[in-house]
Amino acid sequence: MTSPPALAFIPALGLAMIWFGLKGVTLVLFSIIPALYLYQSHLRRSVHRLLTAPDPEPVMRGYDIFEEGIEQVISHVASKDLKSSLFCVEIDNFQDLCDQYGRSTMQKTVKSIGERLLASVRDIDLVCQRNDAQFAVCIAPVRYLNTVLCRDMADRFQQTLQETIHIDGERVPMSVSIGFCLISSAAEVTAAAWLERSVSALAKAREQGPSAIERLPVKPPAVPPSSPDRREEIRQALRSGQIQPWFQPQISTHTGEISGFEALARWVHPTKGIILPSDFLPLVDQADLFEQLAETMMRGGFAALKAWDNAGFDVPAIAVNFSGPELSNPALIEKIKWELDHFDLNPDRLVIEILETVVSNVDDDIITKNIHQLEQLGCRIDLDDFGTGQASIGAIHQFGVTRIKIDRSFVARADRCSKQKQVINAILAMAEHFGVETLAEGVETVGEHTALAQLGCDHVQGFGIASAMPFEQTLQWIPQNTAKIQHLPKLVGGIR
Template identity: 45%
Template structure:
């Protein structure tokens, strides 16, 4: 990995040259020239007339360059910053073209950094970034250059190589992602992070120059985050630029009331039978001009507008209407799952509101599952959340502990909140069929759940290998893009029929390696 060298002259000399260019000193130039003539005659006059402009020009030249390598480094990680990375990319592209070699830019980003700050605090978040920087640096070659981008992202300019093709870059991207997916010390605890990666080959950059190459890699990383998270994407010309939040803020309330923000349904599958065990309800915005917008691009604006409870009401009604629709079509789906935030769980009227809606659709409470983030359950400071969850469980609703393994898990939480099932976070699932460390962690989680009599569901399953490994380890249910992407209600009936038709021709996956 490149380490920037010091730029001569020293900082003390640079300070002198910067002062030499100050406007008040330039205004005194005629007086200085006259003073030189009075003190030393014509010789000193000539020296001052020629020497002072030379020194001022030299000062301008030096001040336009970076002062030292330290001035181009991030104060938290010690890595180079964006401008230095652009210089490295420009240089790599020039050397690649002249030598008939290839280069690339890779962008690695921690998913949901705001959530990490909320859970661990700013000081601990800085520690996490330093560990990430060290791990990435250890897996790069001597000639590669790594920099920190704003937020929780890192960018790498790869040294030109004769074998820097798509497959080689993809393998490196996967190694970098894996490095950050291992447990990271976070204060007295550890974090298993979700990481998205995007990259662009130098030959496929949309325009010449390092700036265009970096922008393409950043766009690929953003598309990976929106598709995953925890995904890897190579830049493609058809990738869309995410809509800026500022352009969405003004429409968010109107979109919610006009029905543009609608429920999409992602199936959950039993690993024992292959049957559909339920659907999770996920919000999607069908924008009239921008098309389908992922929740990560509009939920912050919606929360900022104070519309989280209204969104939950809309998702609940659409979820229960879907159950009734499937029942009427003879497609029995056991449950639908909806997500409830901390603010919603603090509403004392939540149990009565859910019961009223269930009665309105003539559905048993057991048909509804509520998902609660592990961090919300662990950080609850009052009794309202506990009372509400207990009331929902007593009513007969299922209670899932979401994102299990990313927060402050405790057996007391599972007992106190009458948890029925834990949802294993996608960070444990990605490449679990290849990673022995993840297999050991999954085995421990599943053994704990079995001892406590809890059901298990793994989210973020993307490959048949991950699906098979989870089944063999004893995970009861799976969900993810490898099963199906979230779909509108109108598409679910066809998918359900096709899936059930395939079961007759699909062998069941073996179970229990533990």
Template identity: 40%
Template sequence: MGQILKLNDLISSVQSLVTKIDARLLVFCIVPLSAIAYQLGGTLGFFMSGLLLPFAFLAFRQAQSVSVIAANGDGLTGLPTPAQLEALTDDWPEKLSLHHQKTACFIVQVDRLSDFLSRHGDTAGFHLQRSLAERLTHVLRDGDLITRIAEGSFKCMLHPVKHLDLEICIHMANRIKSALESPVLIDGNSTRVTVSVGFCISGQMQDHALSALEEGAAIALSAALRASNSSIRAFSPTLLLKHQSRKKICEEARDALANNEVIAWFQPQVSTETGAITGFEALARWNHPQHGIMPPGDFLDTLAECGQLEQLSEEMLRQSISALHDWDLKGHHVARVGINFSGDELHNPMLAERIGWELERHEIPARRIGIEVLESVIAGTPDGVVARNLRDLSKMGCLIDLDDFGTGHASISSVQRFSANRLKIDRSFIKEVDRNQDQQKLIAAIVTMAEQLGIETLAEGVETAGEHTMLAQLGCGHVQGFGIARPMPLKDTIPWMRAHAKKLSSLPSLDRKTG
């Protein structure tokens, strides 16, 4: 593979000369060449020249074809382009039918390539893909074809053979995975990536075209990516049925966003010191025409698979801004609304600019929007697009909340680097905190650390008055959960705020821990 890449310039320079050689001229050359062979080897030499020269001509034409592909293939890897691979396999269906042969399509994708690019940059990404292309070339057999179909994604077509079954293909998939997951040198440092593989054997799809074979491999790859990193999945009829079902749900979810069926519900957050409302968290609900109100656990994974999370966050931002305007007009100032952003969304290099534009367009101060990020996201993101986005949003004035804190193994330096304003302590630490001394020690430690860093704390999932009281005594600044209020549609927030204010006027404030 490396030699092919190095010879590309030479091949392209002689290609114009080679292609001008007419086939008839080569045929006419057989006569003088045969005469020379007769003089050197007698009758045997003449006979052998007549036998071998036509095969030499055919080999020349084949080499010419390969040279054209090498010179005009994928500019990054030197592999054939998808269009060239399609041309090279144009006669395969006929061969498969006439000779009762089989082939298989493998699609290989680097897991979380965006994370790799965030850490190492685009140049390292180019080097990685060239290295993977070379490894694929070495691990597959002569006659097998490879093309790069997207960033970090390759398609492999096995040359038709008589015997090809599931066991052979699983073995081949494992060989591919092992080869591609071995260490890669990036700037002198060894690093690894994992890959997922999906494959489909010919004859499994009702349509026997090679395009259907690729579709089956793509379905298998989707299943592998959903399972976990470094997974292998084979196409099967059952997988097809599941894919069709997900596709239908995905179409419904897209329509739901387009038809404003996905709406923001709001859950209050209150101060443990005064009981006053300090903000709301926007939580998505799907108002399904048949199934009614659906919680996020029933559709977020579907939206993620369909690539709709960015549209969801845009909708939540729009509805949150609208809610802030509505509350202001009715005399209820709400300091902030928290909006959840996934790791994939935070990899969008235009995220900070998009949020800034929306806030400016609606004249909402950035400090009234909280960007809620899972602690696990920043724990695995030392630098790159995610870090830049969070820094830019913080500079803009947006408040950064680390969600599910205590579960993602983020370091103290990460908390500081990402300019976190508040730690949202995970529900697993809050449950029965009023009766569990170990839980109390953990909460006290988190609160003390946050105070030293100048960061606020909020306890999630507070369900009882006892938990609420203990958290106040331990110094946790804010609470949120069913014990305060369940998420509610926007129309219910004003009556709730009025009722809450009335209740506060008749209750003593909670004593916080002193000293």
């Protein structure tokens, strides 16, 4: 009772003395203080037992014990050079589901979700229900943990929780959004601040649409990392090959065969491990290195194409993202021609991915000219994140777009949500009208993959097919995929 919160009783004691007199206050104190002390001791013993000798099976914790548990986790992380992550999981559109299925059914549904979540974690992890539709999961400290592994955990949580629930004869489709925040021994954070960052990550995920996953660092940077040292670090990372392309496959829904790979940047840091683009692209922007990054991705993609050719693999094309700064370079076309000649590749094996926001805001004659010349050269043009910007339908013809990439926000729950299907159907009908192909990105479940194929989407890409991988792993994945589709039955016309 010597902690600062205990001092809050002093004004109350003074007021009690006025109302009840000294004797009454004394009796109250002798009754309340032992009870408070016993409760505090019980809480600490519960948390200590939780982290040192957990229950045989995970259980849903009360919020007090959960919050104390987070404090203990932070202490363990700091003192033993460990890492942990805090996840916030929320049922999407909970109020709409309550209106549709009734409060009683949804209460049973939430209970089922909680049971599934408990079954997905270890007995030493902490789980708490924060409100009607939201849960929190704190991973017990471990030696090795990074953003990629946390994302994989979030994916597994989603796959488990998003299976349709059957309650009282009702079939309740389910989707959840997840936000998480990773901490290490270097973090200086309180339980409240850590939880707040995880909740903020969840809010960021909700902005992306249903069934999204987002992360935030434990502390937002007070000052953008734009010092000369940091800019030199990112330059050196590009020069030394630490920043390199990883490859995510794009699959034909008609045959299951590979229609291409997308080159995605990863920073393989010598001490920090794998750093995702969301963590280093702001630094690339501040250092004015987007052109160099695009060149690195393109050269790495061309080298991979040649290596796949030499290995006898059929990979038609490599997709590379180009943003405003690269497309504004008057020398862009000559650079691409030189690289294609150097690697002895035809232009149609390069897919230029351009964000819809770049096309919708284009007011630069050089950008317009470069996109037209890329089309004339024979490169293919993908319009990325279609549906999230404000590009006019005319832009598809204006810039010679050969394929539109349907954004993840429309793909999520495509197998279970009739509204999502309606949106996708409208996009596919428009694409067919203009004679362009379609690719759905962010496909994360077998159900989404199947639904998109049935609706007529041409290609799919996402964690549900394969995560982005270093080149060496593609040499194993490609023959595995080939062997898998060879065992699929053929339908009329040779389509699998």
